[in-house]
Amino acid sequence: MSVTASFIGEAQKFCMALIVQKYGGTSVGNTDRIKNVAARVAKYHAQGDKIVVVVSAMSGVTDGLIKLAKDIAPLPSEREMDMLLATGEQQTIALTAIALHTIGIPAVSMTGAQAGIVTDGVHTKAKIHNITPQQVHTALDAGNVVIVAGFQGETAAGQITTLGRGGSDLTAIALAAALKADLCQIYTDVDGVYTTDPRIVPNAKKLSEISYDEMLELASLGAKVMQSRSVEFAKKFGVVFEVRSSLNDNPGTIVKEETKSMEGVVVRGVALDKNQAKVTLVGVPDKPGVAAKIFKALGDATVNVDMIIQNISHGTGTPATDISFTADKPDLLKAQKVIEGLKKEVGYREVITAEKIGKLSIVGVGMKSHTGVAGKLFETLANEGVNIDMISTSEIKISVVIDLAKGEQAVKAVHAAFIG
Amino acid sequence: MSVTASFIGEAQKFCMALIVQKYGGTSVGNTDRIKNVAARVAKYHAQGDKIVVVVSAMSGVTDGLIKLAKDIAPLPSEREMDMLLATGEQQTIALTAIALHTIGIPAVSMTGAQAGIVTDGVHTKAKIHNITPQQVHTALDAGNVVIVAGFQGETAAGQITTLGRGGSDLTAIALAAALKADLCQIYTDVDGVYTTDPRIVPNAKKLSEISYDEMLELASLGAKVMQSRSVEFAKKFGVVFEVRSSLNDNPGTIVKEETKSMEGVVVRGVALDKNQAKVTLVGVPDKPGVAAKIFKALGDATVNVDMIIQNISHGTGTPATDISFTADKPDLLKAQKVIEGLKKEVGYREVITAEKIGKLSIVGVGMKSHTGVAGKLFETLANEGVNIDMISTSEIKISVVIDLAKGEQAVKAVHAAFIG
Numbered sequence: 001m002s003v004t005a006s007f008i009g010e011a012q013k014f015c016m017a018l019i020v021q022k023y024g025g026t027s028v029g030n031t032d033r034i035k036n037v038a039a040r041v042a043k044y045h046a047q048g049d050k051i052v053v054v055v056s057a058m059s060g061v062t063d064g065l066i067k068l069a070k071d072i073a074p075l076p077s078e079r080e081m082d083m084l085l086a087t088g089e090q091q092t093i094a095l096t097a098i099a100l101h102t103i104g105i106p107a108v109s110m111t112g113a114q115a116g117i118v119t120d121g122v123h124t125k126a127k128i129h130n131i132t133p134q135q136v137h138t139a140l141d142a143g144n145v146v147i148v149a150g151f152q153g154e155t156a157a158g159q160i161t162t163l164g165r166g167g168s169d170l171t172a173i174a175l176a177a178a179l180k181a182d183l184c185q186i187y188t189d190v191d192g193v194y195t196t197d198p199r200i201v202p203n204a205k206k207l208s209e210i211s212y213d214e215m216l217e218l219a220s221l222g223a224k225v226m227q228s229r230s231v232e233f234a235k236k237f238g239v240v241f242e243v244r245s246s247l248n249d250n251p252g253t254i255v256k257e258e259t260k261s262m263e264g265v266v267v268r269g270v271a272l273d274k275n276q277a278k279v280t281l282v283g284v285p286d287k288p289g290v291a292a293k294i295f296k297a298l299g300d301a302t303v304n305v306d307m308i309i310q311n312i313s314h315g316t317g318t319p320a321t322d323i324s325f326t327a328d329k330p331d332l333l334k335a336q337k338v339i340e341g342l343k344k345e346v347g348y349r350e351v352i353t354a355e356k357i358g359k360l361s362i363v364g365v366g367m368k369s370h371t372g373v374a375g376k377l378f379e380t381l382a383n384e385g386v387n388i389d390m391i392s393t394s395e396i397k398i399s400v401v402i403d404l405a406k407g408e409q410a411v412k413a414v415h416a417a418f419i420g
Numbered sequence: 421m422s423v424t425a426s427f428i429g430e431a432q433k434f435c436m437a438l439i440v441q442k443y444g445g446t447s448v449g450n451t452d453r454i455k456n457v458a459a460r461v462a463k464y465h466a467q468g469d470k471i472v473v474v475v476s477a478m479s480g481v482t483d484g485l486i487k488l489a490k491d492i493a494p495l496p497s498e499r500e501m502d503m504l505l506a507t508g509e510q511q512t513i514a515l516t517a518i519a520l521h522t523i524g525i526p527a528v529s530m531t532g533a534q535a536g537i538v539t540d541g542v543h544t545k546a547k548i549h550n551i552t553p554q555q556v557h558t559a560l561d562a563g564n565v566v567i568v569a570g571f572q573g574e575t576a577a578g579q580i581t582t583l584g585r586g587g588s589d590l591t592a593i594a595l596a597a598a599l600k601a602d603l604c605q606i607y608t609d610v611d612g613v614y615t616t617d618p619r620i621v622p623n624a625k626k627l628s629e630i631s632y633d634e635m636l637e638l639a640s641l642g643a644k645v646m647q648s649r650s651v652e653f654a655k656k657f658g659v660v661f662e663v664r665s666s667l668n669d670n671p672g673t674i675v676k677e678e679t680k681s682m683e684g685v686v687v688r689g690v691a692l693d694k695n696q697a698k699v700t701l702v703g704v705p706d707k708p709g710v711a712a713k714i715f716k717a718l719g720d721a722t723v724n725v726d727m728i729i730q731n732i733s734h735g736t737g738t739p740a741t742d743i744s745f746t747a748d749k750p751d752l753l754k755a756q757k758v759i760e761g762l763k764k765e766v767g768y769r770e771v772i773t774a775e776k777i778g779k780l781s782i783v784g785v786g787m788k789s790h791t792g793v794a795g796k797l798f799e800t801l802a803n804e805g806v807n808i809d810m811i812s813t814s815e816i817k818i819s820v821v822i823d824l825a826k827g828e829q830a831v832k833a834v835h836a837a838f839i840g
């Protein structure tokens with residue numbers, strides 16, 4: 001071997017990266033799309049990168065399986081649902097490997113278990129305990145692209161588990177951490193994370209980067225690019241990842257630890273969550289332990305409560321107060337039942353519910369070091385004639401509950417005021 | 421506890437059997453049928469039996485998956501096809517367990533791997549090496565019905581494999597052997613094994629029992645109740661099994677070792693195989709090694725050759741002979757290509773093929789001790805004006821190749837002559 005050839009060999013070795021790519025259900029929704037995924041993987045493979053591909057079930061497959069199970073039982077066993085649903089991803093990995101073979105790329109598929117993803121035994125929402133990816137390493141070292149089934153794992157005792165909603169993102173990020181990947185790409189049907197919903201504000205901008213904390217706030221605020229726990233996991237293990245589109249070659253949004261430069265931007269994004277409902281208990285006796293009773297009972301019933309406000313009491317006589325909270329709209333009936341069950345124990349006067357509300361939020365790590373943000377938000381809304389019903393704040397977020405009918409108008413105005 | 425109660429308890433323990441039941445794709449073809457399977461299992465469970473249920477993929481599921489793979493590649497990787505197709509049975513086991521739960525029966529599903537089915541690494545047609553069914557025993561002992569995915573296993577290195585056509589029957593029989601089951605029931609969409617196809621001969625009789633060898637001959641002769649290798653496996657390990665219908669409660673056909681009483685019946689069944697084609701090489705030089713060359717080449721091309729006849733040579737001049745063989749009709753093109761490739765090497769004069777043939781066979785262990793069976797068969801056919809093209813015999817079988825158009829007429833006459 002000549003010196004030059006040897007040098008080039010070294011250089012290539014140096015440039016070679018280990019990349020984890022995740023493709024969601026839409027990106028692998030039919031055989032043509034699976035071929036597209038293979039073509040994209042091929043481009044990275046041609047650069048000499050080692051590639052691990054995490055895929056979801058083809059869109060529609062999981063719903064079809066759930067329908068079959070519900071045809072048999074309204075509340076099927078969670079262990080058996082995991083056994084059933086894990087097949088969806090297993091089908092995609094095989095098909096993706098086959099698609100890579102047809103374009104001449106060596107590839108091998110692995111179930112979550114085969115990839116070494118060990119979880120606890122909480123079926124349908126298992127947590128990853130650890131990852132022992134020896135088989136993945138061996139297959140990569142042999143020159144293969146490795147296709148791993150997202151959303152699933154196995155307990156130490158060999159039971160098949162699934163990770164719950166957004167589980168494939170979690171698989172990708174956890175694998176990227178375990179494999180010490182150079183890059184983790186989450187391919188989806190949007191180009192990245194935007195300053196707001198481009199369907200509402202046409203000049204919404206795609207963000208080139210965002211901090212884990214901002215992404216977390218946005219994820220929990222109706223900008224449903226990713227589930228919070230995947231972002232939390234990435235933050236915990238310092239996995240830098242990119243959210244990008246599987247439909248084009250545009251660069252996406254890098255999600256990473258907060259940097260100094262990020263603080264220069266006060267508001268990173270504006271989100272509108274139309275999926276909340278509001279419940280107000282009017283005339284709650286103002287004595288210790290009442291709020292605890294109410295929210296413990298809601299928690300026990302797995303009602304996902306978001307904002308909680310305790311207002312000043314109306315009227316005179318016995319000291320009483322109003323307590324309002326918001327919850328996911330599909331949980332409203334469940335919440336009402338819980339509250340009705342507490343009527344005697346808590347002794348409130350009446351319950352008022354509102355479904356036609358929207359929660360508008362502004363998010364940005366820059367808020368930590370900037371003042372006057374809340375004032376500017378409220379002023380902007382006032383100028384639009386938008387009434388504020390509830391307010392909730394965190395270090396990097398301000399949320400307000402407003403009339404749903406004015407939601408989009410408010411987003412436009414707030415986006416214009418803070419972002420442009 | 422009273423003495424009586426204790427005695428009944430003992431008696432129940434004594435009567436308790438371990439039963440392996442296998443349900444094919446039609447029997448679990450939709451959620452209603454899966455519920456029917458659960459109801460049938462419940463009846464046995466109520467008797468205190470321990471039950472292992474082996475299921476196939478829901479009918480249509482495997483074909484759908486194959487279609488997806490073929491959309492991507494005409495010849496998909498066999499390892500990946502196993503990964504893909506194993507999901508079909510995995511779905512059925514979960515749904516069957518769910519169906520049992522809804523009627524109050526504890527049940528747990530297991531993949532082939534979880535049930536301890538260890539195979540070699542020959543993907544798409546793996547052989548079972550051994551079965552280590554600890555998990556099955558543990559689950560049975562805990563009072564569960566155990567639902568095992570048919571058709572699949574795992575190599576010692578953890579690769580998912582499938583057992584090829586008829587694999588679920590094999591799973592059931594191998595599990596019955598490994599678990600030392602008291603009974604193995606193969607549920608299908610027919611009532612059992614008949615003396616001939618009831619669609620041809622309406623008064624065909626269901627056999628109450630049949631020997632492994634007879635079943636093997638029938639299985640390979642177009643009476644497609646079961647694949648040969650499942651019957652061979654049962655014979656090797658002495659697994660007595662019953663073929664019966666999942667649509668009614670009629671007793672089926674018991675398949676077991678030959679008994680003295682079986683020999684009293686000369687012809688157990690009459691089969692017609694319409695799926696054969698005939699190839700004749702005319703004018704093959706009559707020298708040693710020629711037949712070996714031809715059939716070695718056909719074997720290498722995986723052409724499944726059945727009957728072989730070498731006729732007396734026609735004509736004069738150089739000693740030459742005609743060689744005829746039959747093969748599965750779908751293999752005919754492949755066989756023709758192989759033969760054409762041998763033209764120079766073998767030096768035959770021409771090739772004649774015939775697709776419109778039928779192979780009629782009579783099978784019975786009683787033939788061993790009865791004479792004149794062949795003569796009676798040929799006479800019966802002659803009386804019907806059916807010309808015999810080829811003849812092949814074994815200890816318990818006589819097969820003749822005849823004109824396909826006269827196949828059903830011949831079956832009727834032969835059935836009437838030997839069985840009634």
